[in-house]
Amino acid sequence: MTDDVVFDYLKNIYQAILFRDVVSRFQVRNVDFLNRLTKYLAGEVGNIISARSIHKFLKSQNINLSVSAILKYLDYLTIAIFISKVSRTDVYGKKVFEVGEKFYFNDIGLRNAIAGFSPFDLGKIIENVVYLHLKIHGFNVLVGKEKDKEIDFVCEKNGEKMYLQVALRITEKQTMEREFGNLLSIKNNYPKFVITLDEYSGTSYEGIQHVPLRKFLSEIN
Numbered sequence: 223m224t225d226d227v228v229f230d231y232l233k234n235i236y237q238a239i240l241f242r243d244v245v246s247r248f249q250v251r252n253v254d255f256l257n258r259l260t261k262y263l264a265g266e267v268g269n270i271i272s273a274r275s276i277h278k279f280l281k282s283q284n285i286n287l288s289v290s291a292i293l294k295y296l297d298y299l300t301i302a303i304f305i306s307k308v309s310r311t312d313v314y315g316k317k318v319f320e321v322g323e324k325f326y327f328n329d330i331g332l333r334n335a336i337a338g339f340s341p342f343d344l345g346k347i348i349e350n351v352v353y354l355h356l357k358i359h360g361f362n363v364l365v366g367k368e369k370d371k372e373i374d375f376v377c378e379k380n381g382e383k384m385y386l387q388v389a390l391r392i393t394e395k396q397t398m399e400r401e402f403g404n405l406l407s408i409k410n411n412y413p414k415f416v417i418t419l420d421e422y423s424g425t426s427y428e429g430i431q432h433v434p435l436r437k438f439l440s441e442i443n
Contacts, residue, residue: 232335236260239332243302250298255287259295263305263325264337267346268388270310270322270365270372296325303328308353313366313373313385313408324365326353344419345390348435349374352388352417359443371404383412391418392432405430 240256250256262276273292280287299305308324327333330350337343356363356377366373366385375386385408387401405414406428414430417438425432 229335229339232331236332236335239302239304244298244304247302248298250295252287255285256295256298258283258285259292260299260304261336263299264327264333267326267333267343268324268349268374270324272322304332306353306357308363308365310365310367311376313368313376314410326350328354330354345388348390348417348419349388351435352386352438355439355442366408368404368407371407373404373408383410385412385414387416389416389418391420392416393420402427402430 240260244250244256245253258280259276262279263271273289273296276292277287277289280292296305296307300307304327306326306328308326310322310324327350330347333350334347352375353363356375359379361377361379364376366376373385374388377384377386385405387405389397389401392398392401401416405416408414415438416430416432417435418432419435420432421434421436
């Protein structure tokens with residue numbers, strides 16, 4: 223089966239789900255905007271966005287839609303379990319921020335059918351895969367913020383926490399300093415992991431474990 227056949231199949235599923243679970247269910251009139259919104263979200267996986275930032279982007283595309291309307295459409299997609307919204311919290315769980323979330327797709331294939339697959343998107347796809355794995359295994363997942371640093375995932379299950387950074391590879395000093403440095407800013411003793419596509423494992427830095435994606439998916443549950 224060729225890639226073109228697979229993507230055509232996935233696009234048909236995407237359209238069927240969108241029309242059945244969103245357009246028909248919520249009587250959506252602006253279907254063109256709904257498609258544009260899902261495409262925008264597919265390209266922004268792993269980035270912190272808000273209805274206001276979407277509004278600003280749309281305005282640059284000569285599309286004028288209110289922030290409240292955008293929030294409503296985001297709710298439709300979330301209720302239909304097409305996407306998941308992940309809120310931000312300070313890393314110690316004392317405060318949940320009201321502005322800015324991350325959105326992940328509940329099916330990677332559909333995300334790729336919408337945005338198109340590109341090797342440059344592998345970092346986003348890996349982060350989405352890690353999120354889905356955490357949710358499937360019952361973790362409560364939030365995005366962490368420690369001063370000016372972002373922690374990809376603050377995870378909690380059965381009263382225990384862990385902190386995760388996700389990156390494509392650790393091949394440059396700058397990437398290593400960012401991913402490990404963000405976790406080093408957290409002053410507690412809960413487990414901390416950097417997850418990448420690199421195959422080597424067992425490395426650590428000041429207690430922070432570097433774990434290959436495949437190992438993480440097979441061992442963390």
